[in-house]
Structure formats: structure tokens, C-alpha cells
Amino acid sequence: xxxxxxxxxxxxxxxxxxxxxxxxxxxxxxxxxxxxxxxxxxxxxxxxxxxxxxxxxxxxxxxxxxxxxxxxxxxxxxxxxxxxxxxxxxxxxxxxxxxxxxx
Numbered sequence: 001x002x003x004x005x006x007x008x009x010x011x012x013x014x015x016x017x018x019x020x021x022x023x024x025x026x027x028x029x030x031x032x033x034x035x036x037x038x039x040x041x042x043x044x045x046x047x048x049x050x051x052x053x054x055x056x057x058x059x060x061x062x063x064x065x066x067x068x069x070x071x072x073x074x075x076x077x078x079x080x081x082x083x084x085x086x087x088x089x090x091x092x093x094x095x096x097x098x099x100x101x102x103x
Contacts, residue, residue, distance in 0.1 A: 015038075015039045016033060017041045017043050018041070019043060039052070040053070062090055066086055066090070069083045
């Protein structure tokens with residue numbers, strides 16, 4: 001499985017590129033990644049011929065966002081302390097806010 005950076009601001013942070021055989025072998029774990037807002041591209045040689053992604057964005061908690069920042073910090077060019085700064089900000093602003101979807 002190969003992750004490539006995404007250049008579209010509104011898209012997932014990374015695209016996972018895999019072969020058809022790999023997709024057939026491991027579909028359940030691929031669907032978990034799709035639910036986590038990852039995009040899967042199935043390749044044949046150097047060409048992608050299929051794309052699997054969520055049909056709509058699922059709301060993500062701040063903890064999910066923080067975990068994603070930590071997982072993707074190096075490939076996205078964020079400095080090592082960015083996730084810690086976000087977590088510190090979350091701790092300082094713990095007051096409950098009503099959920100409002102951005103859609």
C-alpha cells in the first residue's frame with residue numbers, strides 16, 4: 001500500500017494506492033480507511049482505474065482530527081509540535097459547544 005499526498009485542499013490528507021489483487025485480499029480494512037476519510041485508488045501498472053471514497057464526509061471529533069494530524073504530520077510538512085499545540089488549545093477550551101454540521 002502506498003500513500004501519496006493529496007494536493008486538493010478539500011480532499012482527504014492522503015490517497016492510498018494499491019493493486020487490484022491487494023484490494024481483493026483486504027477489502028474489509030480498506031473500507032475502514034474509507035470510513036476514516038481516506039481515499040483508495042486501485043492501480044493497474046502506472047494507471048489508476050478505480051477510486052473508492054466516502055460518498056459524503058462524516059463528522060469527525062477533535063480527537064479524530066488530532067490523531068490524524070499526528071499520523072500525517074511528517075508527510076504534510078507540519079512541525080513536530082503542531083499536534084501538541086492543537087491538543088493544548090483543546091484542553092484550554094473545554095467548554096461544551098452544540099454540534100453543528102458544516103454541510
